[in-house]
Amino acid sequence: MGMFREFLEKELESIEKKHLLRERVILPKGVVDFSSNDYLGLKDCKETKKALREALDNLSLSSGASALMSGYTEVQAQLEEELARLKDSESCLVVGSGYLANVGLIPALAGEGDTILSDQLNHASIIDGIRLSKAKKVIYRHNDLNHLEDLLKRETDARHRFIITDGVFSMEGDIAPLKGIKYLADRYNAVLVVDDAHGTGVIGEGRGSLFHHSVAVDENIIQMGTLSKALGSYGAFICGSKLLIKYLINKMRTQIFSTALSPVQNFISLYNTRLIQKQPFRRERVLDLAEYTVKKAKELGIPLNYHGTPIITLITGTEEKALYLKDRLLERGFFVQAIRPPTVPKNTSRLRITLNYSINRQQIDSMLTALKEIY
Numbered sequence: 001m002g003m004f005r006e007f008l009e010k011e012l013e014s015i016e017k018k019h020l021l022r023e024r025v026i027l028p029k030g031v032v033d034f035s036s037n038d039y040l041g042l043k044d045c046k047e048t049k050k051a052l053r054e055a056l057d058n059l060s061l062s063s064g065a066s067a068l069m070s071g072y073t074e075v076q077a078q079l080e081e082e083l084a085r086l087k088d089s090e091s092c093l094v095v096g097s098g099y100l101a102n103v104g105l106i107p108a109l110a111g112e113g114d115t116i117l118s119d120q121l122n123h124a125s126i127i128d129g130i131r132l133s134k135a136k137k138v139i140y141r142h143n144d145l146n147h148l149e150d151l152l153k154r155e156t157d158a159r160h161r162f163i164i165t166d167g168v169f170s171m172e173g174d175i176a177p178l179k180g181i182k183y184l185a186d187r188y189n190a191v192l193v194v195d196d197a198h199g200t201g202v203i204g205e206g207r208g209s210l211f212h213h214s215v216a217v218d219e220n221i222i223q224m225g226t227l228s229k230a231l232g233s234y235g236a237f238i239c240g241s242k243l244l245i246k247y248l249i250n251k252m253r254t255q256i257f258s259t260a261l262s263p264v265q266n267f268i269s270l271y272n273t274r275l276i277q278k279q280p281f282r283r284e285r286v287l288d289l290a291e292y293t294v295k296k297a298k299e300l301g302i303p304l305n306y307h308g309t310p311i312i313t314l315i316t317g318t319e320e321k322a323l324y325l326k327d328r329l330l331e332r333g334f335f336v337q338a339i340r341p342p343t344v345p346k347n348t349s350r351l352r353i354t355l356n357y358s359i360n361r362q363q364i365d366s367m368l369t370a371l372k373e374i375y
């Protein structure tokens, strides 16, 4: 056992030396959070809490089993119906988390003889899902349609082709060119899978990236998303044809062998899915705040990268610089997370500024003034 302890210590030492050590923080009260994915300010929503209090007596605290045993509940069925409608899909399957959705969905879809074409900057859960499948993995350069087409042309022998992309890239904030990608998917007979963890609730009138690009949903499009970001809850969904969902219920291991979400959690998701459609001012405000941040930063000479979403970056290159900026900002009451490898490629460490509904313009002004001084 002594040797194992040494191994742990050495590994951590090496991570720390490279400025890559990660720690969890509990944000002190009063710190303004520029790192949350709670884009629409729903995680502390008073209206949802009130509705939950009123419903609680009639909700079980746990589902008690997987959905295929006895864990499937009325509230989950209603949530799936609501999400299918939001995503203009025939059917929907709700599962434990976005990570579980991707590591379950991809191996269920693709196996030996299939090819998955995956954007270079796709989320780790997609990368892990592809690893778990036995399909051939082909990476295309980030959002590069020409490269994607070149690679598709070479994959004619594959049984099935899948193109998988984030809708909104979590660490860049840019939106995949889904019109062009869908055109290529149709031309080369590929199924398109969009991970819309960061697009859902925020862009495309709240319906996500495909709607933002006016791409019509058809049976060769699979939309995945999480309930834990703009929807202020926990869990994830996969929307597609009735046939696909029936297939996944039978084939997707993270759905079969994992306990269904608690009815309490599903109630929150359902309530918030309805709420975001009734309260478009939430997404309008967060998009407005993002635009405001970039305009103000420009006036101050801070070079932010902005793509029309609430995820904005300041590339620092080195890990030290990103950490330095994060620490100094935290001392002044602003939490802006430093993102380092392996979450982003080498030499592209950054501050990731995310806006959310609960932030105001004054707080943005103060954060940027502080950033300017430190930067």
Ligand SMILES: Cc1ncc(COP(=O)(O)O)c(C=O)c1O
Pocket (backbone or CB within 6 Å): 097, 098, 099, 100, 102, 123, 125, 166, 170, 195, 197, 198, 226, 227, 228, 235, 236
């Ligand atoms: C693009 C993307 N996909 C999937 C996930 C995983 O979702 P979850 O946090 O619900 O596991 C995330 C974020 O965590 C993400 O950014």
